[in-house]
Amino acid sequence: MKKQAVRLIQLFYCFGLLCVVGTAVASPAAPGIAREHTRFIDYDIQVRIDPATRMLEGKSIIKFNKTRDHVLKLGAQFEVTHAYVDDVPFEPEAAADQSHVWQVPYAILRPHRIEIHWRGLLHALDETLDHEQTLGRPVAVSGAAGTFLPDASNWYPRVTDGLIHYKVQIELPAGQRGLVAGRLVDEQDTDAGYQARFEFTHPAEGIDLMAGPYEIASENYTGIQGEPILLRTYFHSQISPLASDYLEAAKRYFKLYESWIGAYPFSEFSIVSSPTPTGFGMPTLTYLGINVLQLPFIKDTSLGHEVLHNWWGNAVYPDYQRGNWSEGLTTFMADYTYKEQESEDAAREMRLGWLRNFAALEPGQDEPLARFTSRTHGASKIVGYHKSAMLFFMLRDLIGEDVFNRAIQGIWGMQRFKVTAWPHLQSAFEIISVRDLHSFFDQWLQRTGAPNPAITAVRQEPVESGHRLHITLTQSEPPYQLRVPVAVQTDAGEEMHLFDLQHAEQTFVVDIGDKAQSVILDPDIRLFRHLASGEAPPILREVMVNPTTATIILPDNGETRQTAVMLAEKLQRRAPQILSVNQSIPAVPVLIIGLHHEVDAWLVARDLPPKPDEINGKGTAQAWTLTAPQGASLAIVSAQDNASLESLIRPLPHYGRQSYIAFDGRQAIGSGIWPVQVQRVEIP
Numbered sequence: 019m020k021k022q023a024v025r026l027i028q029l030f031y032c033f034g035l036l037c038v039v040g041t042a043v044a045s046p047a048a049p050g051i052a053r054e055h056t057r058f059i060d061y062d063i064q065v066r067i068d069p070a071t072r073m074l075e076g077k078s079i080i081k082f083n084k085t086r087d088h089v090l091k092l093g094a095q096f097e098v099t100h101a102y103v104d105d106v107p108f109e110p111e112a113a114a115d116q117s118h119v120w121q122v123p124y125a126i127l128r129p130h131r132i133e134i135h136w137r138g139l140l141h142a143l144d145e146t147l148d149h150e151q152t153l154g155r156p157v158a159v160s161g162a163a164g165t166f167l168p169d170a171s172n173w174y175p176r177v178t179d180g181l182i183h184y185k186v187q188i189e190l191p192a193g194q195r196g197l198v199a200g201r202l203v204d205e206q207d208t209d210a211g212y213q214a215r216f217e218f219t220h221p222a223e224g225i226d227l228m229a230g231p232y233e234i235a236s237e238n239y240t241g242i243q244g245e246p247i248l249l250r251t252y253f254h255s256q257i258s259p260l261a262s263d264y265l266e267a268a269k270r271y272f273k274l275y276e277s278w279i280g281a282y283p284f285s286e287f288s289i290v291s292s293p294t295p296t297g298f299g300m301p302t303l304t305y306l307g308i309n310v311l312q313l314p315f316i317k318d319t320s321l322g323h324e325v326l327h328n329w330w331g332n333a334v335y336p337d338y339q340r341g342n343w344s345e346g347l348t349t350f351m352a353d354y355t356y357k358e359q360e361s362e363d364a365a366r367e368m369r370l371g372w373l374r375n376f377a378a379l380e381p382g383q384d385e386p387l388a389r390f391t392s393r394t395h396g397a398s399k400i401v402g403y404h405k406s407a408m409l410f411f412m413l414r415d416l417i418g419e420d421v422f423n424r425a426i427q428g429i430w431g432m433q434r435f436k437v438t439a440w441p442h443l444q445s446a447f448e449i450i451s452v453r454d455l456h457s458f459f460d461q462w463l464q465r466t467g468a469p470n471p472a473i474t475a476v477r478q479e480p481v482e483s484g485h486r487l488h489i490t491l492t493q494s495e496p497p498y499q500l501r502v503p504v505a506v507q508t509d510a511g512e513e514m515h516l517f518d519l520q521h522a523e524q525t526f527v528v529d530i531g532d533k534a535q536s537v538i539l540d541p542d543i544r545l546f547r548h549l550a551s552g553e554a555p556p557i558l559r560e561v562m563v564n565p566t567t568a569t570i571i572l573p574d575n576g577e578t579r580q581t582a583v584m585l586a587e588k589l590q591r592r593a594p595q596i597l598s599v600n601q602s603i604p605a606v607p608v609l610i611i612g613l614h615h616e617v618d619a620w621l622v623a624r625d626l627p628p629k630p631d632e633i634n635g636k637g638t639a640q641a642w643t644l645t646a647p648q649g650a651s652l653a654i655v656s657a658q659d660n661a662s663l664e665s666l667i668r669p670l671p672h673y674g675r676q677s678y679i680a681f682d683g684r685q686a687i688g689s690g691i692w693p694v695q696v697q698r699v700e701i702p
Contacts, residue, residue, distance in 0.1 A: 059083065059177055061184035067229060068191055072140040072160045074167075078175050080132040082122070088180055090120040093158065093172040096138030103132055117172060134175045140165070145293050162231065163254070163293035165196065166305070169224030181221040188214050188227065195252060196229030199300040201285045202248065218301070220333075220435055226298065228290050228305055230254060235261035239269055242276040248286035257291060257311055264289050267317040271325040278351070278423065280430040283333040287325065299324045301332040323352040329430065337439035341388040341463065346406020351426075354407055369411070369543040370554075370694060371675055372404035376468060377549045378560040388440060388463040397563055408546040409462045415544060416458065416501065417451040425450040457499050462546070469498040470548040471519060473539050473699045484531040491539075492523045505541045508532035539697040555692035556643040556651035559674030561607040562589050568604055569594035572612025572620060578660040582611040585655065585667050607651045613663070617656040629656065633680040637687050638662035641670060642678035 060083065065076040074096075082088065092098065094116035101108045101120070110118035122132070143161030156170035167173040185203075188196045190212045200218035218225075232252040239247045249268050251261040268287060276282055288303040289311075297306035304324040310316060330351075331344035357364040376384070383397040387409070390402035414422040425447045433442060444459045475490035491502060500519045505512050510532045517526045540547070561567045569586045573579045586594035586609055597604070603624065610620065621628055626644065633640040639657035646652050655670070657663035665684045673679050679689035 059088070059180050059182045061174075061182055061186075061225070063174060063184065063225070064187045064189070065174070065227070066189040067140075067160060067165055067194075067196070069160045069162055069165055069194060069229070070191070072142065073137065074140055074158075074160075074173070075137040076135070076174055078134050078136075080134070080175070080177075082132075088122040089178045090122060090132075090134075090175045091172050091178050092118040092134075092136055092175045093138070094118070095141075095158075096136045096173075098134065098136050100133070100135040102134075108132065108134075118175075120175065136175065140167075140173075143293065147294055160229075161293075164230035165194075165228065166292065166294075167227040168298075169226050173227070174225065176224060181223065182225075183217075183219055184222065184225055185215065185217045186225060186227070188212075188216075188229065190229055193231055194229055195232040195234060196227060197252065197288060197290065197303065198225055198227050199302050201302075220301070222301070226300055226305075228252075228292070228303075230291070230293065232291070233258040233261075235265065237265050237269075239272060241272070241282050243281045245281070246285075247272065247282055250286065250288040252288060252290040253311070254291050254293070254308055257308055260311060264311070264317050264321065267321055268325060271322045274322070275326055275329060275351075279329050279426055280434075282328065283434065284328060287328065289321070299327055299332075301328060319353065319356055322356065323348060326352045333435060334430065334433045335435075335437045337437050338391045340439040340441070342391050342402060343406065343438075343440055343443060345390075345393070345403050346387075347410055349403045349407040350410040354411065366543055369408065372400075372408055373543060373547065373549050374554050374557055374691075375400045375404055375559055375675065376546075377554050378557065378563050380564050380566060381467070383563070383565070384466050386464050386466055400563075405462075405468075405546055412462075412544070412546065413447065413455075413458065417447065417453065417455075421451045422447075461498050465498075468546055468548050469493050469500060470550075471500060471502050471539060471545070472550060473504070473537060473697060474523075475525075476534075476537055476699050476701055478534055478701050481529065483529055485529070485533050487528045487530060487534055487537070488525055489517070489528065489537060490523065490525045491517060491519050493519060495522050497522050500545060503540050503542065503544050505538040506530060506534050507536045507538065508534050534701050536698050536700045538699075541696050550697050551649075552695050553697060554694055555677060556645055556653075557675055557677050557691065558589075558641060558643060558653050558670075558679075560643070560651040561609045561653040562591075562671070562674050564607045565592075566606040567595070567609055568597050568606055569609045569611070570597050570599060570601070570620075572599060572610065572616040575660075578613065578663065581660055581664045581667075585611060585663065585670070588667050588671050603646050603648070603650070603652070605648050605650055607653070608646070609653050609655070611655045611663070612657075614656050614658055617654060621654075626652075629654075630678055632690060633678050633688060636680040637682035639666055639681045640679070641666075641673075641676075641681075643692070 060081045062079040063076060065074065067074050098110055098118055101110065108120065110120050113119045140158050140160040143159045143164060145163060156168045158167045158171040158173040169176065186198045190196055192209055192211050195212050197214065198216050200216040203215040203217055205214035231254065233255055234250060234252055236248060236250040239249050241247050249265050251264055253261055272282055284302045286302050290303055290305045291311055292305050292307045295307040295309050297304065297310055326348050330348050336342040336344045354365065354368055357368045379397055379400060384401050387401055387406055390398060393399045393402060428450055429443060429446045440459065440463055444455055448455050471491055471493045473489060474492045477488040479486050487506065489504060497520065502517045502519045504515050504517055506515060506528065508530060513530060515528055567590060571579055571582045573582055583594065589609065610617065612620065629640060630642055633642060639662045641653065641655045643651060643653050655666065666681060669684050669686065673686065673689060676689045677692040680687050
């Protein structure tokens, strides 16, 4: 959404629902520069906000400490009442978008002091927006239920090209409370109103401000080094009873990550509720929708992801020019780790989900991991989150868990509050593991696509000690360097072997005691790879992210047809390519939407299987996938009436990783994924 203050992340991992986590860290600078000790620009801001009138009044004192030109920008809805360099008027220019712009040449940067006063009307808070609409609107908004001033809205005279340290004093009417990222210096809450002062002494890229009719709960937590950490919730009254559970959950994550990585880098952490159905994260806080926080699984899953970003992303900064590694490492150490803690099967299912999602991409949709900066669409998430997380998983397999964890602690110790690129991570893992990892990192960071290892031949012969297998593995050119797990199934059980596949074709020889019945390639999904044909049956996401997807709208009724088109637009995030109802099924993914009787008739006419038993007759609407005779994936949506179809517009796009799902109104009442068929070669 904006590199200045907020990065998107996935919040609802188990449902694929978009939420965000972000950071007010600095923009890319030279790798390895310790931004903790590089003072660029100091802000001292006082801001008064009245949500009832949506009026904002602000005063900003800016001191520059760097020898180069800068630009200040203030939103067009604001009026500049005073602007001075020392006592000399400093008039802004009008930009093309009518915003106020000050060109600040180096000649006046030191030792002068810039003071700007401004006021203006904030936009009205719109609580009807969905999460995607909210994320796409970096607009300063205010209302009785909440105020959100994202840095990218230019709600203060903002430096567009530099790092800042800041102090912010917030003044609000009685009943309202607010905060920005940073250390709470002091606060006063009286009948006359609320005041709070914050400071952020680490280099930051911008300032985001949140306020609302919050009830504040707080607890103190003692960090691993004995330092006090203030934990807080800023919750709307309807969810204030959840505060204690969230605070306890936050403590669990602090214990986990302080022992795993190192001491928490800030003095506090706050969980703040938003009246809109979305969320953001910055250093020291996360800003999540009220409805999000009410979901029972959030504090046990996604909250930990947001806490962890205060190490990776908010304290060790990605070098965006050379790739954002922090989303993948956070996904691996948070979302995936929680699945490992749950069970081996849950962890394997998540890895399989990553490969399923990658299989849904068309050639050319992905990009080298080294080019990933932030999530912009489904394809970028599959690369920047899933492929990246799988890289760290494979790296741990390669060098061992103990060495991996020591390298993680080393990265934290060396790169804290520094801009850090992939080469820094590679170097740390090489030093700790005492091995050359150039080929490993190069192939996973610089190449698009994925390897496609396969078992192409197996020959068994008796030997004196039992049996000998000759297993031939192949992959496409140019070859990857892979450690391929192969399971050998015998009368006595299963044996696992690792083969170092370096070429397009290699034959490996294995001696076993009992006669082999079959061999299976990578049964536990420990390689990031292309799934073989038939190995992964289709999921709904395949028609959602594929740009070639065609759509067949079955209803001819005007209202119902319009609803179906809206649903198709939401699922594909673009205007659908609509085919004629009577057209034959093309050799591309196809989305079919209609009412029950229309869908049933369409399936019969094309000799396709009927609605699967898993969801047949359940709820008011169903969606499922199947493979067409020519091999393309089909996703079918069937509803009992227009109202049932309309009720799918919001929830269905969040279930892309399912193969089938049933809804009763907007409520999902049953879902699942078609079983995987492993790459197995039977031995006669």
